[in-house]
Amino acid sequence: MTDLLFLAFAAVTIGAAILAIEARDLVYGAAALGIAFLGVAGLFFLLDAAYVGWFQIAVYIGAVVVLILFTVMLVGPKKGETPLGLKRVSLLAAMLVSLLLGMTGALANATAFPGPDSCGSGCDLSLFSTSLLKNYGVPLEFMSLVMAAAVIGALALSKTDRGQ
Amino acid sequence: MLTSPLFLEIVLFPGLLSIAIIGALLGWLERKVTARVQLRIGPLYASPAGGILQMFADLIKLSFKELFVPENSDAFFFIMAPTTGLVLGAALVGLIPFAPGLQIANIEVGLPAFLAIITLSPTLILLAGWSANSKFPFIGGLRALFQQTAYEIPLWLSALGVIMMAGTMNLGQIVNAQTSGWFILPQALGAFIFLVTSVAEMERLPFDLPEAESEIMMGWQAEYPGVLFLAAQGPGFVKLYAFSALFSVMFLGGFLGPSFLPPLFWMLLKTLIVIVLIMLLRSTFPRVRLDQLLRAGWTTLLSLAILNIGITYLLVVGFPTF
Amino acid sequence: MVAQGIPEIGSYIAFLFVSTVALVIILRLFVSPRDPRPTPQKKKPFESGQIAAGPGRTRFIIQYYPYLLMFVVYDVIAMFLFAWGLNLRALGASGSLPVLVFMAVLLIPLGYALHLANHRENW
Numbered sequence: 263m264t265d266l267l268f269l270a271f272a273a274v275t276i277g278a279a280i281l282a283i284e285a286r287d288l289v290y291g292a293a294a295l296g297i298a299f300l301g302v303a304g305l306f307f308l309l310d311a312a313y314v315g316w317f318q319i320a321v322y323i324g325a326v327v328v329l330i331l332f333t334v335m336l337v338g339p340k341k342g343e344t345p346l347g348l349k350r351v352s353l354l355a356a357m358l359v360s361l362l363l364g365m366t367g368a369l370a371n372a373t374a375f376p377g378p379d380s381c382g383s384g385c386d387l388s389l390f391s392t393s394l395l396k397n398y399g400v401p402l403e404f405m406s407l408v409m410a411a412a413v414i415g416a417l418a419l420s421k422t423d424r425g426q
Numbered sequence: 427m428l429t430s431p432l433f434l435e436i437v438l439f440p441g442l443l444s445i446a447i448i449g450a451l452l453g454w455l456e457r458k459v460t461a462r463v464q465l466r467i468g469p470l471y472a473s474p475a476g477g478i479l480q481m482f483a484d485l486i487k488l489s490f491k492e493l494f495v496p497e498n499s500d501a502f503f504f505i506m507a508p509t510t511g512l513v514l515g516a517a518l519v520g521l522i523p524f525a526p527g528l529q530i531a532n533i534e535v536g537l538p539a540f541l542a543i544i545t546l547s548p549t550l551i552l553l554a555g556w557s558a559n560s561k562f563p564f565i566g567g568l569r570a571l572f573q574q575t576a577y578e579i580p581l582w583l584s585a586l587g588v589i590m591m592a593g594t595m596n597l598g599q600i601v602n603a604q605t606s607g608w609f610i611l612p613q614a615l616g617a618f619i620f621l622v623t624s625v626a627e628m629e630r631l632p633f634d635l636p637e638a639e640s641e642i643m644m645g646w647q648a649e650y651p652g653v654l655f656l657a658a659q660g661p662g663f664v665k666l667y668a669f670s671a672l673f674s675v676m677f678l679g680g681f682l683g684p685s686f687l688p689p690l691f692w693m694l695l696k697t698l699i700v701i702v703l704i705m706l707l708r709s710t711f712p713r714v715r716l717d718q719l720l721r722a723g724w725t726t727l728l729s730l731a732i733l734n735i736g737i738t739y740l741l742v743v744g745f746p747t748f
Numbered sequence: 749m750v751a752q753g754i755p756e757i758g759s760y761i762a763f764l765f766v767s768t769v770a771l772v773i774i775l776r777l778f779v780s781p782r783d784p785r786p787t788p789q790k791k792k793p794f795e796s797g798q799i800a801a802g803p804g805r806t807r808f809i810i811q812y813y814p815y816l817l818m819f820v821v822y823d824v825i826a827m828f829l830f831a832w833g834l835n836l837r838a839l840g841a842s843g844s845l846p847v848l849v850f851m852a853v854l855l856i857p858l859g860y861a862l863h864l865a866n867h868r869e870n871w
Binding site for chain 2: 752753754756757759760761763764765767768769772775776781782783812815816818819822823826829830833834835836837840841844851855858861862865
Binding site: 307312313315317320321324325326328329332336337387388390391392394395396399402403405406407409410412413414416417420 | 752754816817821825828831839845860
């Protein structure tokens with residue numbers, strides 16, 4: 263049963279991702295991206311990570327897809343215009359992507375990233391919360407710096423756009 | 427399988443049929459309450475008792491209108507966006523514990539799940555407004571999008587206050603954590619922020635810019651004929667029901683109450699009180715403009731929400747001793 | 749991170765979706781009338797009686813997009829704050845220190861954004 267669900271969610275994710283790239287109308291592409299994120303959320307639920315799954319839905323579909331939709335709707339190509347054709351760099355891109363996938367596959371080993379708390383099936387939310395703050399406190403601070411930089415960068419970009 | 431408790435819950439209560447009936451009754455209630463506030467009478471003729479079947483009459487009338495899509499519009503999103511919105515609104519009710527054991531889905535992370543589902547709703551409104559290929563619906567959809575950016579973060583942060591006090595994200599356990607006192611007292615600020623931001627979430631007055639009946643003629647719902655109009659309006663009432671129930675669960679102790687009446691009664695009573703309160707806001711406040719809302723959301727509401735987190739932190743952990 | 753209750757909500761949403769789509773299809777096929785002689789004005793966009801001029805999807809409100817960018821980042825932050833708030837009683841003050849630093853760091857760009865918002869009327 264779990265295998266069937268996994269295949270279903272994986273098929274939805276990959277299918278929607280292909281649709282997102284190949285769609286003529288970019289709004290359909292963005293909506294397909296939302297479906298792909300829904301498939302990823304389903305995979306999170308299968309991995310018993312309900313917390314991450316729900317926030318995947320809330321943040322990715324609720325915020326990122328909406329941002330993409332807004333951009334596409336307002337400043338995207340009109341219906342009928344084709345998006346940019348990038349035939350020449352596509353070969354280089356394909357090589358880079360396969361290299362990346364190969365590296366990821368080699369690293370996707372159960373012992374690749376040993377963490378201080380591999381709790382198996384006894385995980386629960388309070389353990390997740392405690393380990394996040396106690397064991398991963400420093401990465402948390404780095405992440406806050408990255409996010410602060412992202413926000414300040416976005417605001418600065420919007421400032422220079424106006425030429426002021 | 428057909429008589430399993432889950433299936434009965436899904437179809438009857440608190441699921442599909444009860445949501446449909448309650449949604450219709452709330453439509454009638456809204457018209458009656460706003461009518462009384464405006465010194466009118468409201469629906470009167472559609473039944474023996476004060477026009478209570480008015481919404482059902484509307485439903486039957488709308489079913490017999492032709493379903494078409496405007497030309498040059500995007501038929502797929504035009505039909506699917508409000509339909510999915512209706513599904514999501516009804517899905518919210520599935521997360522609420524109406525009585526101990528009377529809950530369709532007892533999710534361990536129930537509160538973020540509820541908020542996550544409701545976060546998807548403005549996306550659907552944006553798609554619906556875009557799909558009609560008409561100016562007013564598109565403006566309505568864009569307004570819904572920007573309105574979401576204003577209220578969403580204070581909404582999440584005010585819910586965080588409740589989680590900090592209860593120590594759990596499970597809605598049933600949040601109710602049980604209030605046996606020694608409802609959260610509305612220590613979380614008064616959080617409750618206020620939650621109420622204001624959920625009214626904004628539901629796009630009700632005073633935050634109904636995306637609909638804006640007098641301004642952009644029903645906004646994103648303008649082009650919807652027949653039953654699809656109901657699919658566009660219906661989620662409003664279903665979300666009202668779901669959010670009022672969530673407010674009762676989070677701040678008013680849910681189904682807790684003196685035991686001479688069943689817990690379900692207390693839950694429904696508290697939900698009804700919150701619903702009427704929100705309906706009273708409709709005729710009382712003027713509409714908030716978008717830039718006013720964005721500014722207020724990111725300054726006032728966010729600061730109050732962070733202050734609420736600070737207060738809750740001190741209440742739970744205690745004052746720091748240096 | 750227990751996936752308890754997920755199958756129930758999944759089947760509930762699936763049931764709702766199927767029944768709503770089925771209802772719309774049934775209504776469209778059987779109940780709603782068809783118009784044998786539609787007028788040319790029938791399917792045009794409705795603009796209070798005016799004849800629609802210009803495209804329907806022009807650039808309308810784009811000046812508020814910085815709020816959208818901030819919204820995305822702070823939505824992610826909400827996820828971490830929820831993970832912290834859940835275990836507050838067990839963590840206490842010492843365990844909350846990383847999160848307090850986290851929040852303090854992220855209040856700085858918020859202050860910058862509000863400073864910018866005060867100095868420009870369009871936001």
